[in-house]
Amino acid sequence: MYFEAYKKANLSAEQPAQTEYRLFAEITRELEQANHSGATPAARINSLFRNSQLWLTLKADLVSEENGLNTETKAGLISLALWVERFTPSAMKGNVDLEPLISVNKNIMHGLRSAAKQKNDPVHQPQEQVGTQISI
Numbered sequence: 001m002y003f004e005a006y007k008k009a010n011l012s013a014e015q016p017a018q019t020e021y022r023l024f025a026e027i028t029r030e031l032e033q034a035n036h037s038g039a040t041p042a043a044r045i046n047s048l049f050r051n052s053q054l055w056l057t058l059k060a061d062l063v064s065e066e067n068g069l070n071t072e073t074k075a076g077l078i079s080l081a082l083w084v085e086r087f088t089p090s091a092m093k094g095n096v097d098l099e100p101l102i103s104v105n106k107n108i109m110h111g112l113r114s115a116a117k118q119k120n121d122p123v124h125q126p127q128e129q130v131g132t133q134i135s136i
Helices: 002-012 016-034 041-063 071-092 099-120
Strands: none
Touching: 016 041, 016 099, 041 071, 041 099, 071 099
């Protein structure tokens, strides 16, 4: 009981990037487990379905006007989302290795982690120049 209350409070305090990282980590772990020879077809399909839902949600967010990412980053992520859409059906049939999906997700996780470190690291943040005057 206490654990569930703590878990709910912790999740509600997450920043969006933390939530994205956590979801990518969970789903990537599922893909890794489903990629082993002993995995059931149901585990493979479920992990691929969750991954495709994650990328579909990400793509919907990327095309919204509220998304603050720069155009180049959005375009790259949308391209990856489209690739995931094309790759997933053959992966669900069990014909292909899931490593390319796993690798893409891990790269996204690395990017999210790096962005969070830069955001929290004052060395990498732009500094305001106080008292600078420009003469014309």
